[in-house]
Amino acid sequence: MAIIYGLGICYYIIAILYTIQEGRKRSIGFIGVGLLVFCLPMIGMFIVESLSNTKAKGCKWCGNKYNEAEHCGLCGKNEQGAVKAGFVPRP
Ligand SMILES: [Zn+2]
Numbered sequence: 001m002a003i004i005y006g007l008g009i010c011y012y013i014i015a016i017l018y019t020i021q022e023g024r025k026r027s028i029g030f031i032g033v034g035l036l037v038f039c040l041p042m043i044g045m046f047i048v049e050s051l052s053n054t055k056a057k058g059c060k061w062c063g064n065k066y067n068e069a070e071h072c073g074l075c076g077k078n079e080q081g082a083v084k085a086g087f088v089p090r091p
Helices: 002-025 029-039 043-050
Strands: none
Touching: 002 029, 002 043, 029 043
């Protein structure tokens, strides 16, 4: 029995860390990730992983609305308009 409780505690420690990390970038947010991970142990994590992952912020400089990275893939700028070091714009 002790092993089962130990594994359960380990899972919830991982689940809390997972929620903090994934809640920041997933479109469903902290509450959505937390509910899935805690109500559906293990399965919830797979659901979160399969969800339309990151929040696509888009790029306000060139209108690339599918940009998910910090620096835009088309113009290389971040939110402050700073171009990524060594970025070569596509023709
Ligand atoms: Zn851009």
